[in-house]
Amino acid sequence: MxxxxxxxxxxxxxxxxxxxxxxxxxxxxxxxxxxxxxxxxxxxxxxxxxxxxxxxxxxxxxxxxxxxxxxxxxxxxxxxxxxxxxxxxxxxxxxxxxxxxxxxxxxxxxxxxxxxxxxxxxxxxxxxxxxxxxxxxxxxxLTPRGDTFVIRTYGDSLDGKGNVEARAWCEAVVQRVPDYLDLKDDSHIKQTELTSNANKTFGRQLRIVSFRWLNDSEI
Incomplete structure (x- = not known):
């Protein structure tokens, strides 16, 4: 390089x-x-x-x-x-x-x-x-990384013989924001200085910005 x-x-x-x-x-x-x-x-x-x-x-x-x-x-x-x-x-x-x-x-x-x-x-x-x-x-x-994620998931329903009876797909746009899960700690506090056990375990908040069901043609 x-x-x-x-x-x-x-x-x-x-x-x-x-x-x-x-x-x-x-x-x-x-x-x-x-x-x-x-x-x-x-x-x-x-x-x-x-x-x-x-x-x-x-x-x-x-x-x-x-x-x-x-x-x-x-x-x-x-x-x-x-x-x-x-x-x-x-x-x-x-x-x-x-x-x-x-x-x-x-x-x-x-x-x-x-x-x-x-x-x-x-x-x-x-x-x-x-x-x-x-x-x-x-x-x-060069741009700041956006903490916004597009998440897709799939689920189906099976009959007693294991055959698929129905399928469903969905899509969610999830965004991580500066605020911690527990607002007891300010957003600028470093991870090593956190006082809330919830914040030590889960970190910052994730918010669902949008959600929609998908057709199989969109997959």
Missing amino acids: PISGFTIPNGKATQGSTTDPSSPDQWAGWRELSDTEIEELAEAMVKQIKLRGPFLSLSEFVNRRLDSGEKELSVKGALQAALDDDNVSINAGFRSASRKFKNAEISKMNPKFPEALDGPIAYGSAAYVDQADVLRNFAGQ
């Missing part, structure tokens, strides 16, 4: 993240992600989503969450945090000590927020993959 932060890359594809900063392709080319790297990223994304809970908007998914909770979740968004996961090898070559600012260098600069200098020096190069590079490929088609 090709990943590039440039509209028209000048170099050639780079596979894997090199530890050699003098490699010209990492500055002018683009990255080619392997199936293994994509699978690692997907697994890290699942972990981040579990840590952060349901996202109330697409913006909340992309951006960091500024709150008084865990500092780790306030530094970066879910996608960037997944890319920076130690178990994701996409940018592994950039994490070596030789590709980061040394403590002595940071002390000389005396920055007000030294945390801002944490991470690879080559952040933003063509071979370094950040969340902007990933989103660039499909941002135009």
Whole structure:
């Protein structure tokens, strides 16, 4: 899978993240992600989503969450945090000590927020993959997931010999809403902070938006 932060890359594809900063392709080319790297990223994304809970908007998914909770979740968004996961090898070559600012260098600069200098020096190069590079490929088609489901079911009636006497099909449109089943807990409360046993077991409300019987010709 090709990943590039440039509209028209000048170099050639780079596979894997090199530890050699003098490699010209990492500055002018683009990255080619392997199936293994994509699978690692997907697994890290699942972990981040579990840590952060349901996202109330697409913006909340992309951006960091500024709150008084865990500092780790306030530094970066879910996608960037997944890319920076130690178990994701996409940018592994950039994490070596030789590709980061040394403590002595940071002390000389005396920055007000030294945390801002944490991470690879080559952040933003063509071979370094950040969340902007990933989103660039499909941002135009990216939409929040709708928690609306179309459910169809079937039932029949049998006589004493097991022959079908009647059949019926139905369709329901069901929507999951932010409110928990028990309104004792506010909708913004994280799952780990729930006080209602019903909410711990069943989660958020499911509402039937529509229901209709189907003809066999519609199946």
